[in-house]
Amino acid sequence: MSALPTPRILLGPGPSSVTPRVLEALGRAPIGYLDPELFTILGDLRSNLRTVYGTKNDFTFPLTGTGMAGMESCLVNLVEAGDKVLIGVNGFFGLRMVEICRRLNADVTVINGEWGRILEPEAFAAELDKLGSVKLVACVHAETSTGVATPLAAIAELAHAHGALFLADMVTSLGGIPVEIDNWGVDVAYSGTQKCVGAPPGLSPLTISERAWEVATTRKTAVPNWYLDWKLLRAYYDAPHAYHHTVPVNLLFALQEALTEMMEEGLEARYARHRDVSAYLMEGLDKMGIRLFSQEGYRLPNLNAIHVPEGVTDEVAVRKRLLEEFGLEIGGGLGDLKGKIWRIGTMGASATRRNVALLVAALNEIL
Numbered sequence: 001m002s003a004l005p006t007p008r009i010l011l012g013p014g015p016s017s018v019t020p021r022v023l024e025a026l027g028r029a030p031i032g033y034l035d036p037e038l039f040t041i042l043g044d045l046r047s048n049l050r051t052v053y054g055t056k057n058d059f060t061f062p063l064t065g066t067g068m069a070g071m072e073s074c075l076v077n078l079v080e081a082g083d084k085v086l087i088g089v090n091g092f093f094g095l096r097m098v099e100i101c102r103r104l105n106a107d108v109t110v111i112n113g114e115w116g117r118i119l120e121p122e123a124f125a126a127e128l129d130k131l132g133s134v135k136l137v138a139c140v141h142a143e144t145s146t147g148v149a150t151p152l153a154a155i156a157e158l159a160h161a162h163g164a165l166f167l168a169d170m171v172t173s174l175g176g177i178p179v180e181i182d183n184w185g186v187d188v189a190y191s192g193t194q195k196c197v198g199a200p201p202g203l204s205p206l207t208i209s210e211r212a213w214e215v216a217t218t219r220k221t222a223v224p225n226w227y228l229d230w231k232l233l234r235a236y237y238d239a240p241h242a243y244h245h246t247v248p249v250n251l252l253f254a255l256q257e258a259l260t261e262m263m264e265e266g267l268e269a270r271y272a273r274h275r276d277v278s279a280y281l282m283e284g285l286d287k288m289g290i291r292l293f294s295q296e297g298y299r300l301p302n303l304n305a306i307h308v309p310e311g312v313t314d315e316v317a318v319r320k321r322l323l324e325e326f327g328l329e330i331g332g333g334l335g336d337l338k339g340k341i342w343r344i345g346t347m348g349a350s351a352t353r354r355n356v357a358l359l360v361a362a363l364n365e366i367l
């Protein structure tokens, strides 16, 4: 018996829906990981990634693995035991950066920001003054757990003034809101393909500046994780294309098609679509008296965090009905926000007025 899934409308925190064109690319017959055609595709794909990241970084590539592989890869390459690292945490994913750095026996300082609000540059300035020189400063750009986007340029500038590299998590921002790696001074960033980029999960687009490359390749000890070692990976993605691992070619086809669609739509038009669909959702929710969770002025248009409506005693049951009766997925809260908020993703191909109209109608009926 077939165990294939029921089609869903994905309005959760990811994955989001993909277009038929991307699915068609995913279904193409695989080719070899050393096939010259694959490197032509990878060349275009990497160039498109540079465009959406807003960077000239040569070493920009799709790492095999999801967003967490991207996070882990950046930290295992840049951080050695005893290194001073400063991490801003204002949500669930910042905590994961801290956990990984602790496992690497780094000397970790944490800025505990309020969940639902941005990280303030003043907090970084104060900690950096106390710490003196630091190897790495890191934070999440778009916190998927709370729906806020922290402005990064001022934090990057402070990091550089203290001799540190600046790392940003762009898993939820890339392709949905503007990202400007070079203008903001971000040295390293990772993302995922399954949110605003419009491809299935399984790849993590990475961008690594020359400065970060230098730090990673002149470290004292070997990178403890062989699979995620940038030097070994680069020898595959760049000439001479030495075998490292069997890259998931079908995911690469799908990502390249998703990026081509993105370039055809145009980045500005794409960001405007995300803003428009979010505003439309807000109109519908407002009429139902639902309150927003995230800090005004910094709300992500692609991840709408709202308080669970008053009077709802079993929020899980509401989400279950949305899924089972209407085929609609939305997300619950993570960590301390479990049971308190809902997270409605309007990301990539999922960001349409049609999806939002259906969700608002379904919620109205259930509530």
Ligand SMILES: Cc1ncc(COP(=O)(O)O)c(C=O)c1O
Binding pocket: 013, 014, 066, 067, 068, 069, 071, 093, 140, 142, 143, 144, 145, 169, 171, 172, 192, 201
């Ligand atoms: C901000 C952020 N960072 C990291 C991750 C981890 O990505 P993945 O689940 O693709 O491994 C996610 C996933 O939701 C995320 O939202």
